Amino acid sequence: MKSLLFFTSLFFLTLSAAAQGVVGKWKTIDDKTGLVKSIVEIREQNGELYGKVIQLFRSEWANQNPKCYECKDDRKDQPILGMDVVRNMKWNGSMYKEGTICDPNNGDIYRCEMWLKAGDANRLEVRGYWGFVYRTQTWERVQ
Numbered sequence: 001m002k003s004l005l006f007f008t009s010l011f012f013l014t015l016s017a018a019a020q021g022v023v024g025k026w027k028t029i030d031d032k033t034g035l036v037k038s039i040v041e042i043r044e045q046n047g048e049l050y051g052k053v054i055q056l057f058r059s060e061w062a063n064q065n066p067k068c069y070e071c072k073d074d075r076k077d078q079p080i081l082g083m084d085v086v087r088n089m090k091w092n093g094s095m096y097k098e099g100t101i102c103d104p105n106n107g108d109i110y111r112c113e114m115w116l117k118a119g120d121a122n123r124l125e126v127r128g129y130w131g132f133v134y135r136t137q138t139w140e141r142v143q
Helices: 002-022
Strands: 024-029 036-045 048-056 084-091 096-103 108-117 120-130 133-141
Touching: 002 108, 036 084, 048 096, 084 108, 096 120
Parallel strands: none
Antiparallel strands: 024 036, 024 133, 036 048, 048 084, 084 096, 096 108, 108 120, 120 133
């Protein structure tokens, strides 16, 4: 019984330590322009990771509160600022998987994986899948 309690505690400590590595604020970078698009704050909730847009930088949105008109789920017509664009990411021992990421520009939702770049805790690799096709972005930690 003691060993079961020990291993259960160890499992949750490992999960919590892994989450701490990616929990925080991250700059998202536009693939085309190389400019910062937004700041996403990643938090741990009930053993899963979620990421909320907390700041927008796109010039066409500077004095507006854009909404996700193209979203097809509960985010439809909701403000992008404050929106959870990353949901339900689960740690599998080497990366976060099984969650989703939403592109509020077009409302598309992709299967998602994320992991810290090897040797660089200030770079988060975020990969969205549509079928077998994927795109990977590198997000930078906000200091």
